[in-house]
Amino acid sequence: MTVNQICSKLLLVLFLIGSTAALGFAQKPKERPPRKVSQSSHARETMSAEARELVERAIEVTCTERRRDPKGSVPIDDMQGRPSLPVRSGEAVAGAERAQRLLPLAKELVIESITKLASEYKFSSTSARRNLQRATQRVRMVKRIKPDMDSRDNASVLMRNPVTITFGTIFLAGLPSDEAMISVLSHELVHIADGDHDALLQLYRAVGNRASALTGLDVREQRAEELTCDLVGAMAAREFVANTPDYTPLPRRVSRVIAHNCVTEDEGDEDHLSPRNTIRALLSLDPTLARDLVYGRYESKQQ
Ligand SMILES: [Zn+2]
Numbered sequence: 001m002t003v004n005q006i007c008s009k010l011l012l013v014l015f016l017i018g019s020t021a022a023l024g025f026a027q028k029p030k031e032r033p034p035r036k037v038s039q040s041s042h043a044r045e046t047m048s049a050e051a052r053e054l055v056e057r058a059i060e061v062t063c064t065e066r067r068r069d070p071k072g073s074v075p076i077d078d079m080q081g082r083p084s085l086p087v088r089s090g091e092a093v094a095g096a097e098r099a100q101r102l103l104p105l106a107k108e109l110v111i112e113s114i115t116k117l118a119s120e121y122k123f124s125s126t127s128a129r130r131n132l133q134r135a136t137q138r139v140r141m142v143k144r145i146k147p148d149m150d151s152r153d154n155a156s157v158l159m160r161n162p163v164t165i166t167f168g169t170i171f172l173a174g175l176p177s178d179e180a181m182i183s184v185l186s187h188e189l190v191h192i193a194d195g196d197h198d199a200l201l202q203l204y205r206a207v208g209n210r211a212s213a214l215t216g217l218d219v220r221e222q223r224a225e226e227l228t229c230d231l232v233g234a235m236a237a238r239e240f241v242a243n244t245p246d247y248t249p250l251p252r253r254v255s256r257v258i259a260h261n262c263v264t265e266d267e268g269d270e271d272h273l274s275p276r277n278t279i280r281a282l283l284s285l286d287p288t289l290a291r292d293l294v295y296g297r298y299e300s301k302q303q
Contacts, residue, residue: 047214055283058290063262065255073260074174079153085169087147095172096147098181106185109236111136121206135193155188162192179237179256186233204228214284222271234282250296
């Protein structure tokens with residue numbers, strides 16, 4: 001099992017149980033129509049040498065902060081090697097309570113971030129607006145976090161009844177900050193938003209095309225969906241940080257948004273960029289995050 005096959009593993013389990021379409025931290029089991037080349041002006045964008053250097057420095061900051069931070073996330077390859085954790089263990093209970101407490105806020109931040117992305121990519125047609133509305137409605141339906149020992153380092157959603165996000169207890173315990181939890185909750189909420197009717201397919205393709213152009217990585221099909229989920233998660237968690245300034249240095253708080261990808265075994269697969277390339281792609285798509293990590297100060301404290 002490679003690091004990032006969290007969803008694939010989970011889907012297999014759920015299909016064996018009842019063949020209900022499901023989503024988790026990674027993927028959906030369906031055929032996509034052939035990919036069209038995006039007409040977006042973003043598609044041919046490239047990065048300067050300075051911009052690439054900034055991204056690489058920001059990755060270093062992220063993973064250095066993770067090691068020093070008392071609330072640093074556990075890298076997802078490390079999570080995979082840990083023993084199962086009972087639902088009633090202190091760490092799992094704390095994680096489940098944090099997730100449940102942050103769910104309403106994550107829902108609002110996801111809706112805000114998806115709307116912002118749709119606007120940035122100029123999705124303004126009637127069908128695009130209808131899809132966005134559907135996506136928003138589905139996010140609003142989610143009500144509950146269910147901790148589950150057997151899910152270990154996975155999170156998942158049953159698409160037939162998408163009101164509950166099932167979270168493995170190792171995953172809950174491995175994300176001890178609000179920033180990390182909002183980021184990961186938001187990732188799952190984007191899968192839910194997409195739903196059974198590909199409401200966000202156009203957005204996935206646009207984000208994937210842009211990431212491919214910027215980084216030279218191959219970001220298509222399922223990889224584009226996963227990266228978009230991560231991008232919305234990062235945007236949502238960054239907005240949370242902006243709205244809740246405190247005495248923790250900004251780079252440390254921003255690092256928590258993506259630091260679970262600071263793996264040692266950096267393996268990807270057909271459906272996922274490797275975790276470290278995921279960070280690279282996210283910081284390339286959202287250079288504000290990279291600047292926050294390298295130079296960041298709270299705006300309100302500069303005045
Ligand atoms: Zn996912």
